[in-house]
Every structure is written in structure tokens, then in C-alpha cells.
Amino acid sequence: MIAAGPSFDIDLADRQTAVVCVDRFDQLYAVHKGRGLTSRQKIELLMDLVATHASGCPLDFQKLHDFPDFSFMHDILGITQHLDRQTGRLLRFFRPRCARAVDHAFDSAPALIGGAR
Structure with missing residues (x-):
């Protein structure tokens, strides 16, 4: 099976x-x-x-643009250095400062209380 490549599908804005x-x-x-x-x-x-942005780490481009130079360069250079261009995913646990918050299924899962299974 061939792995899917990165997506480039984002809105115009x-x-x-x-x-x-x-x-x-x-x-x-x-x-x-x-x-x-x-x-x-x-x-x-x-x-x-x-x-x-389209392959797993949604970015807030306006936030990125508005960053001071150091944070702006941190995110841009971090993305270019950590991006797997075959998948569009960021590697080595890099997360840009301008990354949008993403809800995960485990964020809303009920917690196990008192060892109940």
C-alpha cells in the first residue's frame, strides 16, 4: 500500500x-x-x-504573521527543518508556536475513577 502524500487543501483566506x-x-x-x-x-x-497546515498541524497564519521577528523565524525555520515532505507531518515533536489548538478524542473521554474499567 502506498502512503498518502501531504495535503495542500486549505481555504483561500x-x-x-x-x-x-x-x-x-x-x-x-x-x-x-x-x-x-x-x-x-x-x-x-x-x-x-x-x-x-493541511496535513495534521493547523496553523494560525495571522498569528504567525503578527509574531515578533524571533518567534516568526522560530516557527518558519522549525517547520522547514522538521517537516516530512512525504507526509506533510512535523517530526521530532516540533510544534510551532502558531499552531492552532486541536481537540483530541481523549480530551473528552470520561476519566477512569477509582480504578473502574
Whole structure:
């Protein structure tokens, strides 16, 4: 069985804000490296952000964009370093600061009281 690849299915508003985040990263990169990202690098970064968001770690792109430079760079670089590009999942327990809260089934499961099974 072939494993499913990453999803890139996100709504238009999130995609537009992700593009603004890529533009901000490009500007910060240019300040620190003396040159901006290539078109290919911008597309790859956008794909990393969208795949992360759509494949298991929903991101709050507006929160990411509004972060101070250090937190913004932490999340962007962390995503690019920890993303499994075959699945779209983040590895090595990295969780971006801009990750949206996700409810899990175990959050609402009744607790076992007094050792009852």
C-alpha cells in the first residue's frame, strides 16, 4: 500500500495569509543574507507551510504573521527543518508556536475513577 502524500487543501483566506508570511520571511532573509529568496525557494516555503497546515498541524497564519521577528523565524525555520515532505507531518515533536489548538478524542473521554474499567 502506498502512503498518502501531504495535503495542500486549505481555504483561500489561509492561503493568502500564508503568502504574506512567505513575503515577510523573504524580507527578513534579505536583511540578514543580503539577498532575497529565489522564486523556487518562495514556492517551496509556501508548500511547506500549506502542507503542514493541511496535513495534521493547523496553523494560525495571522498569528504567525503578527509574531515578533524571533518567534516568526522560530516557527518558519522549525517547520522547514522538521517537516516530512512525504507526509506533510512535523517530526521530532516540533510544534510551532502558531499552531492552532486541536481537540483530541481523549480530551473528552470520561476519566477512569477509582480504578473502574
